[in-house]
Amino acid sequence: MKMIVAVIQPDALEDVLDSLYKEKINLVTVSEVMGHGRQKGITEVYRGVKEAGNLLRKIRLDIAVNNSYVEKAIEAILGSAKTGNVGDGKIFVLDLEQCIRIRTGEEGSNAIG
Amino acid sequence: MKMIVAVIQPDALEDVLDSLYKEKINLVTVSEVMGHGRQKGITEVYRGVKEAGNLLRKIRLDIAVNNSYVEKAIEAILGSAKTGNVGDGKIFVLDLEQCIRIRTGEEGSNAIG
Amino acid sequence: MKMIVAVIQPDALEDVLDSLYKEKINLVTVSEVMGHGRQKGITEVYRGVKEAGNLLRKIRLDIAVNNSYVEKAIEAILGSAKTGNVGDGKIFVLDLEQCIRIRTGEEGSNAIG
Amino acid sequence: MINTTDTAFVLSSAALVMLMTPGLAFFYGGLVRRKNVLSILMQCLTILCVITLQWVLFGYSLAFAPFNGLIGGLQWLGLNGVGFEPNADYAGTIPHQVFMIYQAMFAIITPGLIIGAFAERMKFSAFLLFTLLWATFIYDPVAHWVWGVGGWLRVMGSLDFAGGSVVHISSGISALVTALYLGKRKNVEKGISPHNLPFSILGAGLLWFGWFGFNAGSALAVNNIAVNAFIVTHIAGALGGIAYMFMEWVNNKKPTALGTITGMVAGLATITPAAGYVNIFASVCIGLSAGIVSYYMITIIKTKFAYDDSLDVFGVHGMCGILGMLMTGIFASKAVNSAGANGLLAGNGSFLLIQIIAILAITVFSLIGTYVILKIVDALIGVRVSPAEENMGLDLTQNQESAYTILV
Amino acid sequence: MINTTDTAFVLSSAALVMLMTPGLAFFYGGLVRRKNVLSILMQCLTILCVITLQWVLFGYSLAFAPFNGLIGGLQWLGLNGVGFEPNADYAGTIPHQVFMIYQAMFAIITPGLIIGAFAERMKFSAFLLFTLLWATFIYDPVAHWVWGVGGWLRVMGSLDFAGGSVVHISSGISALVTALYLGKRKNVEKGISPHNLPFSILGAGLLWFGWFGFNAGSALAVNNIAVNAFIVTHIAGALGGIAYMFMEWVNNKKPTALGTITGMVAGLATITPAAGYVNIFASVCIGLSAGIVSYYMITIIKTKFAYDDSLDVFGVHGMCGILGMLMTGIFASKAVNSAGANGLLAGNGSFLLIQIIAILAITVFSLIGTYVILKIVDALIGVRVSPAEENMGLDLTQNQESAYTILV
Amino acid sequence: MINTTDTAFVLSSAALVMLMTPGLAFFYGGLVRRKNVLSILMQCLTILCVITLQWVLFGYSLAFAPFNGLIGGLQWLGLNGVGFEPNADYAGTIPHQVFMIYQAMFAIITPGLIIGAFAERMKFSAFLLFTLLWATFIYDPVAHWVWGVGGWLRVMGSLDFAGGSVVHISSGISALVTALYLGKRKNVEKGISPHNLPFSILGAGLLWFGWFGFNAGSALAVNNIAVNAFIVTHIAGALGGIAYMFMEWVNNKKPTALGTITGMVAGLATITPAAGYVNIFASVCIGLSAGIVSYYMITIIKTKFAYDDSLDVFGVHGMCGILGMLMTGIFASKAVNSAGANGLLAGNGSFLLIQIIAILAITVFSLIGTYVILKIVDALIGVRVSPAEENMGLDLTQNQESAYTILV
């Protein structure tokens, strides 16, 4: 099992979720993050005084999947989050040792989906 | 060492924390996330126009523990977050290679607790 | 590749980011979390009734780096987030199996930076 | 004879009192959890709309049309006969309609106060039915008793300048009944932190602002009574805030913003029945006692009896309505208002007795009446949401909306 | 002869109407996404400032100075000749300057209404130029037609008490044109949730409060017309809210807070042209019809034709302005206001016809005029932000600010 | 002779000015970090309560009771002798008590302005002691100098219509002193973003609304002076906003909402001393200069001298108070107000000189007085929170509350 962590543009969220659902990847956890990357932040100005705003709003997705779904998930995200502009984000894949469904106590692959 | 990530119902937070504390697991990081799972979102209606609200509010806990505490932590969470209804959430376990306490620079198992 | 997760004091954020940038670690994802640790929460009082506020505001950083940068990143964080007071936070290191830049589809070490 | 200055004054006051309902909505709304804030705001909005209609159709007639000592007549149904001519029984210098619309604002905010007691757990449909029944069978009669021509408390000589009994006791007692009837919110023992205290402070600011219209406007003319009411209202609000703040400072080592606005509202509520009858010195005493009484009600009594009067409607409005009526009985003075009465300090203990009778009558009536109404509503449609709905929050389950977006 | 009571009344009303612009800002601001809330607030602030200047320099003269049937003269440029003496053509008992500043507030809020239609996608510079041109070439003439001495609709006998046509039709129709011209927001089909509904509710509360000044103040004196306007305004707002709420309840099984405030504003907008001419019974009908019409406009018509009138300016203000003018034609009665007219129900169908002519004239003029102005602005500086800017949000890209901090 | 219209007008104005304190609380509260917003709101609430009491007990007497040129007498302690009869020295047509409560609102908001300078780092206890001392030893004397019977600046002929010197210079200069005395906030160089700009904009809207009561109400009667004050206030606010917006546009390529409201408040503050003495043309100049001056103060001067006047109290209120007093000296005209004076443009340079003397006197007095008070408070209880408390935020450490919940 793998834990896929994707950081994407806020605007891409709906499309990414739709693409994942199409691949039958229905379970995701989403959160709001701020990112610093190659994409330049916008300098904010308060009462005429400039402030380097170097963090930009991003969305993070955590998706736990069985190994056979890793490729599908990555493809789905790449297909829907990519605009080709700086700031599109990253996908990280970590190894997931165990997964338990709280409601039933099921473990492992069965608990993922 | 393991990193336990639990996604639970917002309402269960207090109980889960209490159960963890009882097991002497006192160090946790908590954040607000939105989840998409089997639990159906509620369709929201704005000015009479429906909008599929497919993300539900959840709480995420990140708990770094030594191996001997993994079972205890999982039991504590299962015991307190389980209502038996869809949406109770998941527990994920990842391997944790290193842990450092910033204040002292201590490393590994000693730094966890 | 490693995924470094640091939980720090909100006030240290600017300094930590500066230190990381100095080490040419420019890509980070930041989020707001609440932490329970050794640092005591402040009891809040609402209309004269006390409420144990046992969670404190913290900042979480997720930094994906190539192995050669792990030490530098940790040093940078330790150097800037450490005040010596309880509550300074922790650094966690997890193994990162894969990293993909959404914009280009680049994989692995090349995609990290 | 219509006096245009008085007319403009009462119209402005009506506008100010109208603004108190949104103010109350924010005062309360900031205190609940994020998942329930819209339910509070929505209930206030609904009351604003629905009670306006009830008032126009029959509420005003039930409360103010002459009939007998217990209830108004039906001759003013649909505002029939309520025209531009002044009605000297109520206000001889302003159009009767102006008095009617000014009173409408009071009829609106009173059931609004109650919602704080059953916050975060009542069905929307049950709330709506409850509100309509309560307005009709509790508010309208009580308003008639105290303010209506021939109302038995008015005849007996009880004085309530701007609604200490009609507004605050009736709603505060009913609030306690609903809190007990519905039972506690899940997890309430673990503490429920206000989700947005600035909203509550905004609400308190709007309430204070509107209260000038509430109390000074109750003189129904621009005269020394109105001036007096304006000033003692301001002072009592300030002293209520000070008292609560210092009670906290002494007992918890820190004063809080929530405590301060709670004391302010307590002071403003307590001066309400007295505003047209007492002087500045009395207003200082009234404000201070309001802050202290509400502090003890919330920290000691509520904790001790462990009822979930969620936003302290009974502790603040109920108790302060009672306190204010008593204070009127103590401090009232014909020197301030020759049409008023002398109270205990002016040597007239019998007036205090009359005030106590009024308090008791309205308390008992509200208590029983509210219980009966709750029973009926519960039997018909059920009053409390399911535990699952409570977990999910009323905004989503009762109104299918979210107050705030989280991700975008 | 100056009457100080009337003067104070109109000044207070002007202050109330001024507050409606911040109220509108919050009503709208709560409905957009977090990344665009400041752009909405900023546009309202800008209008408040810039139209004040426009009004003082030449707007007031164009709208109200006598000249011909289509436009005002230039003799009052820079408020030259607008002094403390009353101008009997407009208000015989208050200083001419008081009338001028009261009308300024109307000139301000009207372009403010339009911004809801092009929310989240218009360039700030384009908005500013558009607003100045629109105020000058649409608002000022239309105000002259309807309210100015010699204005052709005024001469013809059309009645618009407080701006149903001048304010709501003109802005609502223009809103539709801008929405169509700019095209949809990206992702709008997927649904854009309001980022802060409590803000919208706060705005609605302030709007209602200010509307007392808007409608009652339009009597320009403290008299029965003002009293009537105050009361029917309150009732129509309430009934609008009730109607929308129940339409939702019936159709979606749950009433919502957003629906309720939408209905309230619809009711308030619809009563606007009628407030000085119709009685309480009419106000109930007007409020109910307003809620129902705006409900269908938003849920059926807008969905069907799929235009992105982002915050429903056309559906609420445009349609309710038209509805209100028609209702005035139906319910107006000389029994309420002898200076008014009898409408259809009083047997005078020809007045309804005049109202229809007014509606058509203003609709066509606003439609064409707004289109021409947009074309010009587009040619000069472009009207829509780039897709990248739209993604990033207008707050950052147009104003270099963020409304809220996320981390600290 | 009491005039009820004037009485109602000043009472309404008092209510409007009262609302400015919550308005200010939100204006300031939005600009700080989330962890400190309650501390700002709480300080405003506390001032509202505590200064009311101070005013009733002795503040009003010190400021307005006749005694000598420097300070008022003690004969009106506890409002003794302040009754319903008008006091012709201050306002001949309204009850003396009405004048007293109207002035109370000014005494409240003035120390409220200062808190912006020491935001996010002052102990609550120190703030409270400081405020009480400052109100008593700075505000009350200065108010007496300028407005009190026999006050030396009043006698000398200095004119301050609604508080440009009494309110804005005194608070603005004292703000600078406190900012310098307390030192900078930690991390201020890295930039501290406003946590909730919509709150600040809400506050600005309420301030503008209340300012009508502040300036027009200062005529203390419904007359042409009041009308004039109302109108020039509105115009100066608008022009201040425009000027700041365009300064930003030119210098940073984008106008901002925060800049616009800053300019608005600057314009409103600058017109304050002049509102009853200058005409519309002057108000345009005053508004524009206010926006420009405050822009340079904040972006150039503050940056250059690197003091941490956290919310720009000196840059906006201090400088604009001074500017407004000078502008009064330049533009004042007996044609506007026969009881006023002619200024420089009307050929009377000596009046400008008097204004300069007033500015200097109040500046020096506030500067020294505030420094002494700070020294005393610091010696007694310490003024600044510990670095750990500053990190954790004042809400938690000074008031044991959190403004917002994060998780539920």
Ligand SMILES: Nc1ncnc2c1ncn2[C@@H]1O[C@H](COP(=O)(O)OP(=O)(O)O)[C@@H](O)[C@H]1O
């Ligand atoms: N190495 C990394 N560690 C953590 N987060 C990262 C890393 N690289 C990118 N991110 C996240 O992805 C976002 C987008 O990255 P950015 O460099 O702006 O664009 P791109 O990936 O298209 O070059 C960043 O804002 C940050 O949140």
Ligand SMILES: Nc1ncnc2c1ncn2[C@@H]1O[C@H](COP(=O)(O)OP(=O)(O)O)[C@@H](O)[C@H]1O
């Ligand atoms: N595979 C997964 N990856 C990421 N998050 C998950 C996954 N499965 C569940 N979750 C999180 O857990 C929450 C609860 O899951 P859900 O399917 O609704 O209930 P249950 O686990 O009881 O069937 C989801 O809303 C989501 O946030």
Ligand SMILES: Nc1ncnc2c1ncn2[C@@H]1O[C@H](COP(=O)(O)OP(=O)(O)O)[C@@H](O)[C@H]1O
């Ligand atoms: N084992 C852990 N698992 C998850 N989060 C932790 C853990 N230990 C510490 N943290 C996070 O780090 C923060 C600081 O820890 P704390 O114990 O207060 O200080 P210190 O590390 O200086 O002793 C906590 O509030 C929590 O968010």
